[in-house]
Amino acid sequence: xxxxxxxxxxxxxxxxxxxxxxxxxxxxxxxxxxxxxxxxxxxxxxxxxxxxxxxxxxxxxxxxxxxxxxxxxxxxxxxxxxxxxxxxxxxxxxxxxxxxxxxxxxxxxxxxxxxxxxxxxxxxxxxxxxxxxxxxxxxxxxxxxxxxxxxxxxxxxxxxxxxxxxxxxxxxxxxxxxxxxxxxxxxxxxxxxxxxxxxxxxxxxxxxxxxxxxxxxxxxxxxxxxxxxxxxx
Numbered sequence: 001x002x003x004x005x006x007x008x009x010x011x012x013x014x015x016x017x018x019x020x021x022x023x024x025x026x027x028x029x030x031x032x033x034x035x036x037x038x039x040x041x042x043x044x045x046x047x048x049x050x051x052x053x054x055x056x057x058x059x060x061x062x063x064x065x066x067x068x069x070x071x072x073x074x075x076x077x078x079x080x081x082x083x084x085x086x087x088x089x090x091x092x093x094x095x096x097x098x099x100x101x102x103x104x105x106x107x108x109x110x111x112x113x114x115x116x117x118x119x120x121x122x123x124x125x126x127x128x129x130x131x132x133x134x135x136x137x138x139x140x141x142x143x144x145x146x147x148x149x150x151x152x153x154x155x156x157x158x159x160x161x162x163x164x165x166x167x168x169x170x171x172x173x174x175x176x177x178x179x180x181x182x183x184x185x186x187x188x189x190x191x192x193x194x195x196x197x198x199x200x201x202x203x204x205x206x207x208x209x210x211x212x213x214x215x216x217x218x219x220x221x222x223x224x225x226x227x228x229x230x231x232x233x
Contacts, residue, residue, distance in 0.1 A: 006030040009058060016119060017208040018064060026058035036137035040159035043067075043200055046223045048164070049157070051130040057203070065203040067223040068214050069162070070184075071230070072191045072199055075217060078233075081185060084178045088144075091151070093186055096141040099132045102150055103141070107131075110169040131155055131167045142186055144170070144179065154183040156190075162198040163191045181213065188217070 008027040015021040028034075028042055039047075039054060046067040047056040057065040077085065104125060111123035120127060132141070137157050144152035152170035156163050165187055170179040184201070191199045201214045204222060215222075218233040 003032075005033055012060065015059075015062075017205050017211065018062070021062050021064075022059065023057060023062075024059050025055040028054040034136050036159055039136050039157075040161060043159060043162065043164060045226070048200070048202055049134060049136060049166070052134045052136055054136065064205050064207055066205070067200070068202065068204040068220055069198040069200045069228075070188060070217045070220045072188055072196055074219050075188050075192075077185065078216065078218070081181060081216075084182050085185060088177055088179075088182050090146075091182075092145045094143045094145065095190065096143060097138070099141065103132065103153055104128050106150060106153060106171060107169045110172060113172040114175065139166075140190070142183065142190065144183065144186070146174070152179045152183055154187055156187055158194075162196050162200055163187060163194070164200040165202065181216075184217065 006029055008029040010025045010027065012022040012024045015023040026047075028047060032038065033042065033054065034052065039049065042054055042056075045056070047054050048067075049055070057063075059065075107128050108123040111120050115121055132139070132155055134157075137159050140156045140158055140163070142154040142156055143150060149171070151174050152168065154168040155166040157166055165184060168180055168183045170183075184199070188199050198221075201217070201220075203211070204214045205211045214220075215231070219230055221228040221230050223229075
């Protein structure tokens with residue numbers, strides 16, 4: 001795409017991931033970019049979305065955030081990932097195209113229990129809607145069920161040639177079963193069935209321990225100085 005588009009830059013504010021750092025965002029404010037096709041192109045440039053806002057880190061003194069995507073058709077689960085698949089193989093998986101009434105109570109319980117010391121606490125309906133609703137692209141909601149109990153939902157964007165993992169929330173009682181990793185493995189499976197080339201996992205930040213699960217899915221690519229580099233195990 002060779003057209004020119006309008007972008008905006010936020011003011012610097014305290015970083016949510018690295019202590020003593022400030023972050024600044026580049027925002028795709030041009031309305032013509034608010035389509036699935038353009039969003040897919042922006043994702044290739046290292047952008048993501050929050051609600052209907054499409055952004056990319058544009059910090060003054062730091063470039064720690066690296067966009068990461070899994071190569072879907074080449075992916076091979078590790079031994080630990082195979083154990084998670086085996087451990088959870090009694091759970092059933094379903095995919096919804098819309099938000100259901102039982103999503104918010106699960107999200108609320110997840111945030112208020114697991115992230116009660118984080119910036120998203122306490123959970124609010126407005127906050128939840130910012131995750132599950134957007135005007136940019138269609139979504140899949142990948143549900144994990146234990147018999148008749150919904151225990152996890154992975155909010156997943158569907159863009160040209162890729163899926164993008166937006167946010168996963170799950171029942172705190174099942175935390176020890178590795179549902180976050182299990183959800184990513186299922187997103188990779190679904191992306192393969194849909195013949196998508198990539199699953200975007202957001203930003204990998206080496207100095208942030210809670211983000212370092214993302215680089216354990218091989219092979220994957222990270223965006224370094226606007227070039228995608230393939231990382232094999």
